[in-house]
Amino acid sequence: MSKEMIKQYAIRLGDDAVVQGHRLSEWCSNGPFLEEDLALTNVALDFIGRARMFYSYAAEIDGGDFTEDSYAYQRDCREFTNLLIHELPTGDFAFSMARQYLMDEFGLAFMECLESSSDETLSAIAAKAVKESRYHLRRSRDWMLRLGDGTEESHNRLQKAVDDLWGYTAEIFELDELEQGLANEGIAVDTTALKSNWETAVAAVLGEATIDVPQGDWSIRGGRQGMHTEHLGHMLSNLQFMQRAYPGQEW
Amino acid sequence: MSEHMKLFEVFLRSKRGLDHKHVGSLHAEDPQQALEYARDIYTRRSEGVSIWVVNSTDIVASQEDDCESFYDPQDDKPYRHATHYQLPEAVNNM
Numbered sequence: 001m002s003k004e005m006i007k008q009y010a011i012r013l014g015d016d017a018v019v020q021g022h023r024l025s026e027w028c029s030n031g032p033f034l035e036e037d038l039a040l041t042n043v044a045l046d047f048i049g050r051a052r053m054f055y056s057y058a059a060e061i062d063g064g065d066f067t068e069d070s071y072a073y074q075r076d077c078r079e080f081t082n083l084l085i086h087e088l089p090t091g092d093f094a095f096s097m098a099r100q101y102l103m104d105e106f107g108l109a110f111m112e113c114l115e116s117s118s119d120e121t122l123s124a125i126a127a128k129a130v131k132e133s134r135y136h137l138r139r140s141r142d143w144m145l146r147l148g149d150g151t152e153e154s155h156n157r158l159q160k161a162v163d164d165l166w167g168y169t170a171e172i173f174e175l176d177e178l179e180q181g182l183a184n185e186g187i188a189v190d191t192t193a194l195k196s197n198w199e200t201a202v203a204a205v206l207g208e209a210t211i212d213v214p215q216g217d218w219s220i221r222g223g224r225q226g227m228h229t230e231h232l233g234h235m236l237s238n239l240q241f242m243q244r245a246y247p248g249q250e251w
Numbered sequence: 252m253s254e255h256m257k258l259f260e261v262f263l264r265s266k267r268g269l270d271h272k273h274v275g276s277l278h279a280e281d282p283q284q285a286l287e288y289a290r291d292i293y294t295r296r297s298e299g300v301s302i303w304v305v306n307s308t309d310i311v312a313s314q315e316d317d318c319e320s321f322y323d324p325q326d327d328k329p330y331r332h333a334t335h336y337q338l339p340e341a342v343n344n345m
Contacts, residue, residue: 033256033278035278035291038292042291042295135290139287142283142284142287
């Protein structure tokens, strides 16, 4: 299995983490109350830390001048290969929590599988991430129940969020040639195998939260191929501004 | 913040063998959420291995007015202080 493929895979996972982390970080100082603000920022930092590990590994494989920062700050939209669900705007609190829950439920199972990857570095990163993911899931699942089974307004907002997000969950469980090849070698996670457990777990939590499981009659994909929504560019202009304006700036 | 959020006091044990110390307070909907927020707010830099959260309203506190009757009588009873004992080196954290 070529190292180049593993590098591409590490970049994908880094992209997922950095975009997810950045969206969460947008809650910093905007949280509903101080305690939740701090908790959300903690989770954001977990994902930024994850992005650093995946990007560093990619840079190491690359062996060139690229660093973890180059991947985050010096690539444009089409070079980002994150799943689309991560780049959708923060939205209201219900939207952010619904996305977080859907992805935490996936993320924990994913990292548990990646932990047994035959690639030692990916496995080590996953081992660290699993512990964080357990806590993330505990938090976001709790919010699903609070909001879904809370007031009429929180229920309606959460139902709308889940409906709006649902079509973006399809691509999470699809493998392209690169990931299928790596999965066959025991390096990448075969996400298709995680789908039914995810659906069962999500249906149970949505049920308890009195939220209807969406019909699933639409789906959007393309993130892994660099085909993004209009939101990623705006996000990157924010994330990358300093390095674009002052290349190589350090502090 | 919603008006009905309760106030909780947070106690942390920094390592095994030590006792829990009061580190601050926070708002949360219920004890379980308070525990999670305590984890996020007070243990970010590995400050603890165990957390207690307690409803602030459950704490019964002595009052300023009680000072005279509570504490002043101790001032002239030096024989209650174990000042003449030498502590062995092995006894830490006392």
